[in-house]
Amino acid sequence: MKGIIFTSDALLAILISTILLIATAQALASQPTSNLAPLGLQRLQADALAGMDKEGVLATALADGDTAEIRSFLGIMPANLCLTTTVRNQAGTLMLADQPACQCTGAKTTAQRAFLRITSTGVLEPYIASMEGCFT
Amino acid sequence: MFQPRKRGQFFGADAILAFLLVLFALVAAGVATESLDSQISTTEITHRLTERATDSLNQLIRTPGKPADWNLLTTVDNTTIDSLGLSHEANLLDPQKVARFFNLTNSTDGFEQACVLLAIREPGYNFTLTLTYANNTVAYTTLYPAPVQSHIAASIERVAMLNHESVRARLTLWIEPIQ
Numbered sequence: 001m002k003g004i005i006f007t008s009d010a011l012l013a014i015l016i017s018t019i020l021l022i023a024t025a026q027a028l029a030s031q032p033t034s035n036l037a038p039l040g041l042q043r044l045q046a047d048a049l050a051g052m053d054k055e056g057v058l059a060t061a062l063a064d065g066d067t068a069e070i071r072s073f074l075g076i077m078p079a080n081l082c083l084t085t086t087v088r089n090q091a092g093t094l095m096l097a098d099q100p101a102c103q104c105t106g107a108k109t110t111a112q113r114a115f116l117r118i119t120s121t122g123v124l125e126p127y128i129a130s131m132e133g134c135f136t
Numbered sequence: 137m138f139q140p141r142k143r144g145q146f147f148g149a150d151a152i153l154a155f156l157l158v159l160f161a162l163v164a165a166g167v168a169t170e171s172l173d174s175q176i177s178t179t180e181i182t183h184r185l186t187e188r189a190t191d192s193l194n195q196l197i198r199t200p201g202k203p204a205d206w207n208l209l210t211t212v213d214n215t216t217i218d219s220l221g222l223s224h225e226a227n228l229l230d231p232q233k234v235a236r237f238f239n240l241t242n243s244t245d246g247f248e249q250a251c252v253l254l255a256i257r258e259p260g261y262n263f264t265l266t267l268t269y270a271n272n273t274v275a276y277t278t279l280y281p282a283p284v285q286s287h288i289a290a291s292i293e294r295v296a297m298l299n300h301e302s303v304r305a306r307l308t309l310w311i312e313p314i315q
Contacts, residue, residue: 047295076270076302
C-alpha cells in the first residue's frame with residue numbers, strides 16, 4: 001500500500017508545522033492586548049495628586065507628619081491599584097512617605113506634582129509630590 | 137503501437153488527497169482572515185471610542201465650558217453654548233454645573249444635545265457618565281444605563297472633587313449593536 005501522509009517526511013513536516021503554530025499562538029497570547037492601561041493609571045495618579053493639592057490634603061499631611069489623610073483620600077481609587085505617595089522638599093529630602101503593603105503585577109507608572117505650602121511664619125515652601133502606581 | 141492510458145491521473149487517490157488538503161488550507165486561511173478582519177475592526181472602533189471618551193471626560197472634568205456660566209442659561213444647546221465643562225478649576229467640579237448637566241441629560245432631547253456638545257455625534261453612539269463617591273454611593277448618573285457586554289464599549293475613569301469630596305467620574309462610550 002502506498003501512503004502519502006504517513007511517510008517520515010510528511011510526519012516531520014506536520015510536526016514542525018504544529019510546533020510553529022503552537023509557538024506563534026503562545027507568542028501572540030503573551031502580548032498585551034492594550035497599551036492604554038498604564039496611560040489611564042497615570043491620569044488617575046495625576047488626578048489624585050491634583051485633588052490632594054487643591055483640597056490641602058498634601059499640605060496638611062506634611063504639617064502633621066501623618067499620611068492618614070492621604071490614605072483616606074486614596075480610598076476613591078480602584079481597589080486593584082498599589083499606590084505609593086512620597087513628598088520631597090526642594091533639596092530632594094524625603095519629607096513624607098505613604099507606602100502600603102501591596103505587590104505589583106505590572107509595570108509601574110509615576111506622576112508628579114509641585115505644590116506650595118505656607119509655613120507658620122508665612123513663608124511659601126515648594127514641594128514635589130510623587131505617586132508611583134501599578135496594578136496588583 | 138502507442139496505447140493511450142485509460143486511467144486518468146487527476147482522479148488518482150494522491151491527487152484527490154492533495155486537492156482536499158489544498159481546499160482545507162484555503163478554507164482555513166479564509167476563516168482566519170475573516171476572524172482577523174473582525175478583530176482588527178473591533179480594535180479600531182474600541183480605540184476610537186477610547187480616544188473620544190478620554191477627550192470628552194477631560195473636557196468635562198477639567199474645563200468650565202464656554203461660556204463659563206453656561207449653567208445659568210435658560211436654553212442649553214449647540215446654538216447657545218460652544219462646549220460643556222463641569223469644573224470651575226481643573227479637577228474641581230462645580231456642583232451647580234454638575235446638577236444642571238445631569239438634569240439636562242435626563243431627558244432624551246437634552247441627552248442628544250449633550251452628545252452634540254461632547255462631539256459624540258456618530259449614529260448609534262451613546263454614553264453613560266457616573267459620579268461615584270469613595271463609599272461607592274452613586275452621586276449622579278445619566279439617562280441610559282451602562283451597556284451590556286455584547287456592545288463595543290470603552291470606559292475611562294478619572295478622579296475629581298465635588299463639594300470637597302473625591303468622586304470617581306466614569307464615562308462609558310458605546311455603540312448600539314446593528315439590529
